[in-house]
Amino acid sequence: MALLDIENLHAKIDGEHGKEILKGLSLKVNPGEVHAIMGPNGSGKSTLSYILAGKEDYEVTDGTVTLEGEDLLEMEIDERAAKGVFLAFQYPVEVPGVATMTFLRAALNAQRKKRGEAEISTPDFLRLVREKAGHLGINQDMLKRGVNVGFSGGEKKRAEILQMAVLEPKLCVLDETDSGLDIDALKVVSEGVNALRSPDRAMIVITHYQRLLNHIVPDFVHVMNQGRIVRSGGKELALELEANGYAEYQQDAA
Amino acid sequence: MNADIRPIRTPAEQAILASLGTVPEGGDRLADLRRAAARSFEENGLPHRRVEEWKYTDLRALMREAVPVAGTAAVAEAEARARLLRGVEARRIVIANGAVVPELSDLADLEQGLVVTTFSAAVAAGDEALSRLGGIVPSRYDASLALNTALAKDGVVITVAPGARIERPVHVAHVFAGASAAAMYTRSLVVVGAGAALTYAESFEGPDGLAYQANAATEFVVGDEAHLDVVRLQEDGASAFHLATLLFDVGRDSQVHTFTFSLGASVARTSLYATLSGADSHVGFNGASLLKGRQHADTTLYVDHQVPGCESRELFKHVLDDASRGVFQGKIVVRQAAQKTDGRMMSRALVLGDEAEMDNKPELEIFADDVQCGHGATCGAIDDELLFYLRARGIPMKEAQSLLVQAFVGEAIETVEHEGLREALIERAESWLAARA
Numbered sequence: 001m002a003l004l005d006i007e008n009l010h011a012k013i014d015g016e017h018g019k020e021i022l023k024g025l026s027l028k029v030n031p032g033e034v035h036a037i038m039g040p041n042g043s044g045k046s047t048l049s050y051i052l053a054g055k056e057d058y059e060v061t062d063g064t065v066t067l068e069g070e071d072l073l074e075m076e077i078d079e080r081a082a083k084g085v086f087l088a089f090q091y092p093v094e095v096p097g098v099a100t101m102t103f104l105r106a107a108l109n110a111q112r113k114k115r116g117e118a119e120i121s122t123p124d125f126l127r128l129v130r131e132k133a134g135h136l137g138i139n140q141d142m143l144k145r146g147v148n149v150g151f152s153g154g155e156k157k158r159a160e161i162l163q164m165a166v167l168e169p170k171l172c173v174l175d176e177t178d179s180g181l182d183i184d185a186l187k188v189v190s191e192g193v194n195a196l197r198s199p200d201r202a203m204i205v206i207t208h209y210q211r212l213l214n215h216i217v218p219d220f221v222h223v224m225n226q227g228r229i230v231r232s233g234g235k236e237l238a239l240e241l242e243a244n245g246y247a248e249y250q251q252d253a254a
Numbered sequence: 255m256n257a258d259i260r261p262i263r264t265p266a267e268q269a270i271l272a273s274l275g276t277v278p279e280g281g282d283r284l285a286d287l288r289r290a291a292a293r294s295f296e297e298n299g300l301p302h303r304r305v306e307e308w309k310y311t312d313l314r315a316l317m318r319e320a321v322p323v324a325g326t327a328a329v330a331e332a333e334a335r336a337r338l339l340r341g342v343e344a345r346r347i348v349i350a351n352g353a354v355v356p357e358l359s360d361l362a363d364l365e366q367g368l369v370v371t372t373f374s375a376a377v378a379a380g381d382e383a384l385s386r387l388g389g390i391v392p393s394r395y396d397a398s399l400a401l402n403t404a405l406a407k408d409g410v411v412i413t414v415a416p417g418a419r420i421e422r423p424v425h426v427a428h429v430f431a432g433a434s435a436a437a438m439y440t441r442s443l444v445v446v447g448a449g450a451a452l453t454y455a456e457s458f459e460g461p462d463g464l465a466y467q468a469n470a471a472t473e474f475v476v477g478d479e480a481h482l483d484v485v486r487l488q489e490d491g492a493s494a495f496h497l498a499t500l501l502f503d504v505g506r507d508s509q510v511h512t513f514t515f516s517l518g519a520s521v522a523r524t525s526l527y528a529t530l531s532g533a534d535s536h537v538g539f540n541g542a543s544l545l546k547g548r549q550h551a552d553t554t555l556y557v558d559h560q561v562p563g564c565e566s567r568e569l570f571k572h573v574l575d576d577a578s579r580g581v582f583q584g585k586i587v588v589r590q591a592a593q594k595t596d597g598r599m600m601s602r603a604l605v606l607g608d609e610a611e612m613d614n615k616p617e618l619e620i621f622a623d624d625v626q627c628g629h630g631a632t633c634g635a636i637d638d639e640l641l642f643y644l645r646a647r648g649i650p651m652k653e654a655q656s657l658l659v660q661a662f663v664g665e666a667i668e669t670v671e672h673e674g675l676r677e678a679l680i681e682r683a684e685s686w687l688a689a690r691a
Contacts, residue, residue: 053646056638081648093643097661106657107647114648146661163647 001069003202004029004052004171009063011051018059021047023227025063029171032199036213036238037206039224040246045206046090048224049175052204053087054080067171081107082114084170088160088177095147100159103147104129104166111167132165136192154185161192172196172203178212190215210242225249267299269320274404284377287388291403294395301397310581310613311552313397316521317495321467323405324351324436331431333358338457338487338682342674344425345370351431352438353408367418367450373409373441383413386475387443390501392527392556398497399525402471406441409472412454416447416477423453423485423672428470430460430491437467448477448505453672455485458518462492465520471499478505478532485675487682489518492547496522506532506561513670514541515679516551517686523552530592534563540669542571544686545578546607552581555599559592559622568599571666573659574610575690583615584629590621599629604636604662606655656687 004027011022021044029035039045051058052065054077065072067083075083095103109119120128133143136158148156157177164172174193178186193216197203205216213221213235221237222229223246230249231237263271274292300317301308332350336358347370348358354372361370369383376384392399410426428440446452454474460466468490476482490496496519504510516522526539543551557566572580582601603612614631636658644654663683670676 053642055642076651077642077645078648078650078654081646087646089643093637093639095640095643095658095661097664098657103644103647103657106649106653107644110650110653111648167647 002028003031003068005064005066007064009051009065010061011047011058012061014057014059020061021058021227022051025224025228027222027229029202029204031170031202033220034197034203034205034216034218036218036221037204037224038208038221038238038241040250043224044227045224046175049087049173049204049206052085052173053077078110079114081167081169082111086164086167086169086172088157088164088172088174090175090177090179092148092156092160094149094151096149098147100143100145100147101129104163107163108166129166132162135195136162136165137188138162153180154182157181157185157189158192161189165192165196170201172201174203174205176206176208178207178209186212186215210238213238223249263299264314264318266317266320267314270401271296273320273323284384284387288404291400295397295400295404298395298397307394307396307554307583310583311521311523311550313523316550321435321437321465323407324430324432324438324466326353327351327355327429327431329355329357332429335431335459335461336427336429338427338459338489339425339455339675339678342423342425342455342678344423344455347410347424347426349408349410349426349428349440351436352440354410365418365420365422367415368420369413369415370424371411373411373443374407376411381411383411383443383445386445387441387473389475390473390503390527390529396499396525398469398523399471399499402439402441402469402499405439405469406471407439409440409442411442412444412452414446414450414452417449418447419451420453423455423675425455425457428456428458428468430464430466430468430494432464432466435465435467438469440470442470442472443475444472444482445475446477446480446482449479450477451481453483453485453675455487455675457487457489458496459489460491460494464491465493465495466491467495467497469497471501473501474503474510476502476504476508476510479507480505481509482511483671484510484512485670485672485679486512486514487679488514488516488522488524489682490522491518492520494519498522498524500524500526502526502528502537504528504530504532504535504537506534508532508535509537510535511538511669511671512540513667513679514553515682516541516543516545516553517682519549519551521550523554525554526556528557530557530559530564530566531561533561536565538567538669540567540569540666542573542663542666543580544573544663544683545580546575546690547578548576549578550581551579552583554581555584557586557597559586559588559595559597561591562593562595564592565596566598569666569669570601571663572601572603572612573663574603574605574607574612576607577609578607579611579613581613582631585617585619586627586629588618588620588622588625588627593622593624595622595625595627597625597627601631602662603633604659605633606636606659652691656691659687660684
């Protein structure tokens with residue numbers, strides 16, 4: 001059974017005259033696989049990531065999404081997270097007054113509780129965070145500050161990967177994690193992501209650029225346009241896109 | 255001669271007027287103050303919505319009836335009910351049903367330079383400190399203060415000698431321990447000498463089922479180069495009426511920080527009047543209210559910059575659940591002489607309940623030309639983007655809301671300098687949120 005199975009997904013922006021964004025998207029992701037989704041602006045990549053995470057601004061009008069055979073669309077936002085869905089945000093929000101440590105602990109324990117597991121002990125939690133934060137170059141001061149408050153673009157992305165490392169999701173959706181990163185930061189973030197690759201975990205990496213895929217090498221590359229996957233291939237497809245751009249797909253659709 | 259347009263007296267006004275006939279006697283000066291206050295109440299009565307300062311808290315309509323003045327509380331009952339801030343290491347004085355309970359009050363072994371007596375004892379002895387009473391006069395008639403001046407039975411009188419720095423906070427715990435609804439009028443006076451320092455806390459609590467009325471006024475006279483921290487925790491019972499007045503006269507080069515926390519009572523009004531009469535002082539008036547059900551809480555603040563070079567900071571946070579109503583009226587006045595004044599006032603409301611309401615009225619009145627002043631007021635729901643972010647990490651809705659509300663209120667509570675008191679207030683906020691979830 002696929003970890004994630006998206007079948008003929010149609011979705012529009014919530015509201016009476018909401019624009020249709022996804023127009024029959026299908027995608028199967030098995031454990032251990034890394035899928036890259038590329039495509040021009042406005043093709044629906046970010047919408048797909050939000051719908052997987054459960055954002056309430058969209059309405060699914062047709063199709064199905066299952067996670068390990070269960071209907072994902074029926075689940076509450078926090079339930080999806082507890083079942084292993086993690087969205088690394090393109091623009092992580094700042095949460096003033098909620099320290100990163102407090103936030104991480106609340107999230108981890110809420111997920112464990114929902115899965116019927118015991119809460120993590122304080123020493124175990126501190127050890128876990130310290131170890132993961134060290135690899136990502138996140139210092140104690142950042143952990144004490146409000147979530148993402150005053151962080152640079154690169155620090156925010158590293159903090160997202162830290163959350164991912166601590167929460168250990170089954171399905172990681174990375175929404176333009178490379179945007180706003182310089183080359184050094186891109187390397188640190190990619191190493192953090194690669195460290196999380198495992199036979200039990202799948203990833204969907206959304207990006208505009210081939211550059212990220214030099215660091216996080218995908219098993220599959222999909223081209224998205226006008227709310228659909230219009231072509232799929234291996235990692236060499238990304239190189240072809242880098243050379244030729246998306247023009248050919250946009251004409252196809254027109 | 256003006257036509258008589260005085261409205262018909264309500265049953266509450268009539269009952270209060272009857273009790274004013276028994277204004278207790280005191281020293282000459284106090285007796286004069288009491289008589290003048292009683293007279294002003296006779297003339298003006300309870301304020302209503304056409305009186306600007308009480309526009310959002312129509313006392314005449316809200317206070318339907320007056321209740322008899324409370325009788326003496328049983329010591330055991332008072333002890334059992336005075337629970338707030340108990341974990342904080344402090345010199346504790348318990349006031350039950352409007353009178354100090356000596357058996358529960360720590361009035362012995364006072365630190366060098368600290369004098370604590372009861373208001374009733376100070377009145378009986380003609381205490382010199384009482385000459386400071388009534389020194390700060392609001393620019394307009396204030397019914398709540400007038401009634402307090404006329405009827406106050408007891409309270410505390412604290413004097414800190416010049417240069418004395420009192421480390422251990424003084425906590426005055428007010429509690430209602432009666433079996434039926436009654437009224438309490440308490441008056442306290444805190445005089446902090448030049449170069450002295452004091453942390454003063456007062457708390458208010460009582461049973462939920464009784465429509466008792468608490469009217470408390472505290473005057474603070476702060477000398478030059480003095481340091482005063484005030485923490486006020488109001489958790490009166492859910493049916494209670496709470497009227498509070500805090501008055502400050504601040505000397506030169508002083509530091510005064512207050513935090514008023516309102517969680518209780520059916521109707522609460524907290525008025526703060528501050529006169530900055532010495533140059534170059536720093537004052538911070540902060541506070542928060544957490545309201546639910548049909549609670550109504552009004553914080554009205556008046557900061558009068560009379561002299562140059564003072565800095566005032568005001569930050570108030572209001573959390574409104576269900577059909578509760580929050581009111582903030584803040585006014586900063588900068589007199590012509592008060593050049594180089596730096597005043598900033600902010601009131602922020604977080605509306606959780608569909609039927610909740612917030613009325614924000616910040617005002618600046620500036621007569622000096624070289625000042626920096628600003629005010630702001632916001633009112634909104636919890637940010638959906640923040641909620642989504644927290645929920646996308648697995649935190650359930652209620653818990654995510656709690657974390658965000660705590661962070662919102664926390665910003666104001668963080669201004670409390672005393673660690674024990676700050677933690678106690680955070681615990682009260684957490685407890686409020688836990689009861690909500």
